[in-house]
Amino acid sequence: MFKNWTVLAVPVISVLLGLLAGALIMLVSGNNPTAGYMALWNGAFGDSFYTGETLRQMTPYVFAGLAVAFAFRTGLFNIGVEGQLLVGWLASVWVGLAFELPKIIHLPLAILAGAAAGAAWGFIPGFLKARLRVHEVIVTIMMNYTALHITNHFIRDVISDGADATDPVRETASLQSAFLQSITDFSSLHNGIYLAVIAAIIMWFMLEKTTLGYELRAVGYNQHASEYAGMNVNRNIVLSMVISGAFAGIGGAMQGLGTFGNMFINSGFSGIGFDGIAVALLGGNTAIGVVLAALLFGALKVGSLNMPIESGVPNELVEIVIALIIFFVASSYMITWLLGRLKKKEAK
């Protein structure tokens, strides 16, 4: 019981400490923390438009977080979510443009294309690790750059003729939802949010309930024992990178088919893949934790835009708060230690 409680306590306390530190910084820099945080809250949940934007921002975070968490739970560090997301984005947009099909086929096909591209991008580091013992962190970092430049090349020279962006995907491949827009005062919220929730449930089910999940987690914890038990360790390493990459790839599809409806030249990384690492960390690498952490990140990112307007606090402050939250989670050892101390005092 106590254990479950600390699992929740660490992220919650980290978030509170992060916000508290943010308030101190506002105070020191001559701003009013109450006004600043009110503006943040209003900018994230103040009315239905902002709530819609927050949920929209949360969607790719969920996928990126799930991708990192899935790999982590099976013993791998997938730093390549950013690249897998980019290729997934491109593949989904390409399928969304190139085919003329009824929506019931076209949309799933475009999403699957995103998943497949992300999976392929995850396969390479998985394969290299399984076969040659090359560390996946190095390969996935390199694959991020490869993805950035390859997708840019495809947009400029293959899909379009030297343009900065692709055409919008066909209506039959779009995730945009008139209904969701109408109830959120025409925010850019799209159907991807449902998919994000479903993906979280799938990841939970896959890890906790399936035979494959039992095997993947076992390999993640102890390769020697897994091999002794007759599991195919190499196959599992590849498989787990492929599944992780597929999550990331669908995250890219959410951007391509939903938020933006196309893809454009990226001069640098979108950052969502890297934020996914933070989301997974804050969410304790569990499905439900990732959803909650993604909601928080979405709210902070969207809400921060309102801070300079309403309270004069620069929105960079939120970046500091996010960094501090991550710092506190990463030093969770300190927090559990503090909790242990408190508990002992109580006992006496």
Added chain:
Amino acid sequence: MDYVIEMLGIRKEFNGFVANDDITLQLAKGEIHALLGENGAGKSTLMNVLFGLYQPEAGRIRVNGQDVQITDPNKANNLGIGMVHQHFMLVDTFTVTENIVLGNEPKKFGTVNMKEAEQKVRELSGQYGLSVDPTAKIADISVGMQQRVEILKTLYRGAEILIFDEPTAVLTPQEIKELIQIMRALIKEGKSIILITHKLKEIMEVCDRVTVIRKGKGIGTVDVSNTNPNHLASLMVGRDVTFTTEKADATPAHNVLEVRDLSVNDSRGVQAVRHLNLDVRAGEIVGICGVDGNGQTELIEAITGLRKTSGGSISLNGKDITGLKPRKVTEAGVAHIPQDRHKHGLVLDYPIGTNIVLQTYYQKPFSKAGIMNYKEVYKKASTLIKEFDVRTPSETTLARALSGGNQQKAIIGREVDRNPDLLIAAQPTRGLDVGAIEFIHRRLIEQRDSGKAVLLLSFELDEIINVSDRIAVIYEGNIVAVVDPKTTTEQELGLLMAGSKKGADEHV
């Protein structure tokens, strides 16, 4: 009497499970004090309390007559308490000296002064007869040497009181003799020692007094000079224990395992098993005895499919299984109690319950159409836990939290339960208490009596002689002699293990 350590009325709970209940232990200056108890009795827990890793819920600790609060291992170090853990805590890629000074580095102008540290390590090593090379890499030295590094680590930090948690479980007989010398040298220099061991012989040989605990409760402290192994065993188990295992003569039938002309390379590519031949028949226990490092590990890994062979063949019930993957070997009817339970035997971060199905998780009823049925898994686990007397708070407790001996019992339960044709048991009783050893030996013999073939690997000559029906002596990757346990002696085995051909011819 002057006590350097007094632990009075210690109580330690884990989530409501009482691991230590009102235990008292008093360590006199200059004595070797044994802590004896069954697997899971709470010995390691009590020592972890003393070393500051756990905080007790009740009780007092006094060091040199002063009440102290030991909040963490650093505090324990400062009070002169050092601990050599059941499982070593060394950095493989560092040298001996680097490991010893870790966290306590001698500084010189802001840089670590390795020369000075090396000198000090060399001095300490000489003083207590440890003969450790301060510049060797941990990965390159034997387990016995690694243990000495752990001892040096405590001495370097100025320990006056040393806690040894089952130090002899991982050592070969020769290394045990040397460790005993080292402990005597430590006492001579005025140190005091708490020794946890399941080997009553060792207690009788080196200890002054014994504190016995049973199921978390203190039973009492006795002088070694007033006791004997039988008395100690009954104190700790709460009933009489027999030391020799009763068994009828074997009635061996057909060959189950046939190893022919087998060659296997070790991890460095050096030939470890050389043209080896071995048969194990249904209804017999064949014991393999030899000095560690003569190819026994590689032989077992080759049979179980964990290691590639470089020549020869292995067959099971007449079917060739050479080069099969571990799963195929398992499905062919081989079970394997691995030598290293933490590395191979268990996924420590899984509940003990799901470890029970580590090889069978994909089969019905545990898995149907790719979905796990954890209810069935835990049902199976709780049956085995009862049958094999695994002491654990519940089947959902992480394997990591079980005491070493209980982890072993769970593995044995899992392997025997699969009803294999061939059971390979590599050091099955390492770290087990006398009661559990008796239990395991009976289980092995039961397997034999029900017509299974059993291959036993052990470094304990007592065990080999007691349990086996035939003893195969392995030397430099070859079976150099097969002897009858009823007529052989430890001396003869010792000679054969050392490579002497004499005496072998009469038996082969």
